[in-house]
Amino acid sequence: MYASSGNTQVRAGIVVTGTELLSGLITDRNGPWLAQRLGELGVEVAHLLCVGDRPEDLAAALRFLGDQRIDLVVTSGGLGPTADDVTAEVVAGFAGVRLELDAAVEQQIASALARFRRGSSFDSEALLAANRKQAMVPRGAQTLNPVGTAPGLVLAIENGPTVIVLPGPPRELQAMWPMAVATPAARAVLDHARPYESAQLRLFGLPESQIAVTLREVSQTLDLTPMEITTCVRHAELVIDIRHRPGAEATRRALIEAIRMQHTHQVFSTDGTSLDDQLAQLLRGRRIGLAESCTGGLLAARLTARPGASDYVAGGVVAYSNTAKTELLGVPAELIEQHGAVSPEVARAMADGARHRVGANVGVGITGVAGPGGGTDAKPVGYVCICVTTSDGAHLASDPVLPGDRAEIRDRSVTVAMHLVRRVLQGVEVDTPSR
């Protein structure tokens, strides 16, 4: 292992296998998940490779990582029962060891299959044969108990990286991860990793180019070299990730303070909490009702994604048609007639209606033109009216023209609405009746 010599950092490579990833059929979830876990352990992920199920492409990926001063390789997938599942064999070849039948593993797979298939009509003899190849493991590897039917592997290669081999289904991979990192071979590498200190800032309403300007300005008075700063845009928010080795905490604090001073109105999180976290916190003891037109349930789905959401999400209405707006939300037909279904007035009536109909103290109304059709000069595609009202009589509204395609407009509408809810509940710039 390379990192043991001197204080260079522990570097990892991730190899995700599956021809379906290279045909664009599905999007890899394992790579990002593994990257996050490794980052938390202080390991730098240098490369993430997706390769097909062809043995020679996986072998090439492993050889590449072998040449990159990589201490730890994590693979996902290719442990299944079909003929295109070749990871164990290729890893054995990379390590220069033989593949051997592990009788204990074979027995485990048989039991797992019996458990899964009980009472089913599938031919378990044939299944067993299909799964027997999953019991072939590289000599010297430590096996990890299967979560599904595929066992994982950890193999320390002499004069090479340690390789952790995990199954492809995200649930199985995630369940097996703690076992994998606890093996002696994995620990021998991970014990050399020095966890990063990190902080995340989240901003809403600032373009990424502007933060580049700010960072350059800050760097004239503050030495940012110990910091690794990455910015990215996600859900229409700007996330600034700051990492550094222990010892640079004061610089980090100064940097965060400088960004906060420069962008007071845009910074909404400096402690790593997401907008979703903050709303869940702010809604504690309250109840929210949702009325969605163009977002079609996306806001409700996002709020209820979180366990325990039933404590504060009272209910919601997807009111695509005018009938639904009138029937389910009590929006007056004349109001729709007068201002149009996409208007600040209707958004507000929808928010009030949602609040009243489900017995909530906070109501959200969203109505807009998500496109691609339906836009006019006055109300183009992307024009979205959003309003938040409370039973205290406070309200906050916004009617931006949002960029992007249908999916992006819907996604951004949800984010804008959630920020309005946040600001109302934090009491920021809210029109209350007393003003």
Place this chain on the structure above:
Amino acid sequence: MYASSGNTQVRAGIVVTGTELLSGLITDRNGPWLAQRLGELGVEVAHLLCVGDRPEDLAAALRFLGDQRIDLVVTSGGLGPTADDVTAEVVAGFAGVRLELDAAVEQQIASALARFRRGSSFDSEALLAANRKQAMVPRGAQTLNPVGTAPGLVLAIENGPTVIVLPGPPRELQAMWPMAVATPAARAVLDHARPYESAQLRLFGLPESQIAVTLREVSQTLDLTPMEITTCVRHAELVIDIRHRPGAEATRRALIEAIRMQHTHQVFSTDGTSLDDQLAQLLRGRRIGLAESCTGGLLAARLTARPGASDYVAGGVVAYSNTAKTELLGVPAELIEQHGAVSPEVARAMADGARHRVGANVGVGITGVAGPGGGTDAKPVGYVCICVTTSDGAHLASDPVLPGDRAEIRDRSVTVAMHLVRRVLQGVEVDTPSR
């Protein structure tokens, strides 16, 4: 370029840059999108690499692909204004050419910035400086007009692959792609690609191991070697992707027929249409109303993701609380009391209520225990009651115990519900009053 000699196929590698992808902050969308486009052009994607913003890691990725008999490299990201955007420079180094200021590109960026920032309070001088580095291009590269502010590049490397350099924001990348593949340098490679013939089968309700058994059985009577068959599970459905070079159409048809015969009840698509496509088609001229508890708007959001959904999605209700079920859907309080909020009876009443309240002819009710809390012995986490009813008096119900975590249970519930709607509208195994 390698593919020109002989009839070997055109191979591509994709390099997606961004440290945020390696910290797990965001999930790459560009890799799968590019892979799909390349596949359609008949190009085999051999490798997809995500690398950080460190120049040496990107350089290593390019060198690796250079060693893999790759004809075409497509990169995404690293063209932005911040200091960690280094792609153009590294590509120039890989190609062994210099980086030069392209005055025309500089002018384009200035205009794009002026357009974007009009009326904004941001310091445009500083922005311009931050963006000037985006006008540095490798000598000999053809530039592609910026969609945002970042221009793309196409560079044919002597005795090496052709490299297409695209910006990271998915919308910009996707908009620029047609320009990129139309350049002479890209065409010189792509004209050698022989598009695959392909077919996709979709099955619902069959484990992946079982399809492995079927494929092995089929291969005993049918020579499958000309076929490239990949299977994957997505949204709880099994997708079988079959690819082959022109000439093997009869084998493909025989294979599809064999799978269809073996799994009559599970195969629901053999023509590439998704469940969403099929529902949009089946709902034409109809109107659907949705009542969701545990899925919290996810079904409504999925159905309305498609343009034109307003023609058939009349509306929906997210009825988390019993009050909402009673108030918004007219579910009798006694019914909830008698059978519990999660029960087939309440699911059916929700479906009927949704249908009546929004004036639809098809209604869906979903109520279940998404977890992680709230499960009991009788109604464990994953127990979900789903019912579809129509104004003709037809109905179809299912109350499975679904595996997975909260997100998976919600996602699978939506898929099960959509399959029930499909079967009701196709008239498959539906309980009608006349039976």
